[in-house]
Amino acid sequence: MEIRERILVAAAAVFAEVGFRGATTRRIAMEAGVNEVTLFRHFGSKDRLLGEAIQAANSRPSGSPLPERPTNPRKELVAWAREQMIRLRVNRNLIRTCMAEVAERPEIVERPGGQTTIAATQLRSYLTQLKKHGFTTARFDPATAAPMLLGALFADAMGRDVMPDMYPNDPDAAIRTYVDLFLRGIGVARPAKRRTKEPV
Amino acid sequence: MEIRERILVAAAAVFAEVGFRGATTRRIAMEAGVNEVTLFRHFGSKDRLLGEAIQAANSRPSGSPLPERPTNPRKELVAWAREQMIRLRVNRNLIRTCMAEVAERPEIVERPGGQTTIAATQLRSYLTQLKKHGFTTARFDPATAAPMLLGALFADAMGRDVMPDMYPNDPDAAIRTYVDLFLRGIGVARPAKRRTKEPV
DNA sequence: AACGAGAGCAAGTACCTACTTGCTTGCAGC
């Protein structure tokens, strides 16, 4: 790995753990295994370094999208939700720190919602397709329903470790519960699976 | 207001905005309108001051509980969710900052979930009563379903300002959407209202 | 071998922070 890349990764990791002020250049240098002055040779200032590091960390590719044509809503949504949850958990500290610091430093700390907005768009489209292909006839707006499932996943990922009493079941069981409740909430019943198989 | 109280309120406000390190004793003193040395005369150290301030701020009374006996689930849940949302929004910065900093400073920064755990317990009981009184015959576990609604509310309160693209409707409409989807998800249909009225 | 680039090392600068110390002032109670 190139030194510059190593510095960026170290800076994002330290920031995620101890925030902007706690991410001293000394600490970042140690984490990256370089001399402190090297940070300034590559990036000029702490602001620039952390701005780039946070942006790079928030740009990691998201997982597989939902299929354009739904065939098995529960299976597809559970699989997708699992990937979203992994992404959220892996980035939990970074997301939490960005949320806490974005108001104070909008030019440096990127809004943490980029990937989540992409997920919301995907889910919205998927829900629209569910309606279009007759998996549900219930009345709901995909755009306003999507935040329900995403919100539950987000809160679980961000809060489970600090609010353990609120989450009595294990993480994967929780995902299945959220998806099941959500699908029923939007009128997609379990037997929907049989309905798609019959025309075949 | 007494000086000591003024200091605690100021300390919590500054912490919520700029975190532990950013909450310099100079800044807290200015916010409280006292001399910096007064902080130390009352609290001895910055750690002690912020520990007490955060605890006091996190101990604000929560809103009205859900009724022990459900009569109108939608109405009752919407009203309750509104109150939860107000609480979460008022404390948004504090909660976000506590979540970001609790891992680094567990003795000082209180886990932010006290009131939320109380809410989860209330909702759990309420859902149990819904089942008991026949508002739903669907299969779901109140303990694992509660985090779905609470999570959506929590994520909305914590994330709406930093992830506006994810929330297309206004906050109150969103609350009603979450409650509607949730009730349907646990098998409480809208007509449940008529069912409770007929015996009268 | 010579040169240039990049990184390490050490020392230093200017500023910031939690906290201390000595003194002064204002107010309440006797």
Place this chain on the structure above:
DNA sequence: GCTGCAAGCAAGTAGGTACTTGCTCTCGTT
């Protein structure tokens, strides 16, 4: 009026931080 208490003010201490500067070393290229 006198005393004690609480708070303000100013100066200071010891440690920390982003950043700079001057020098040295290593490695790759010509």
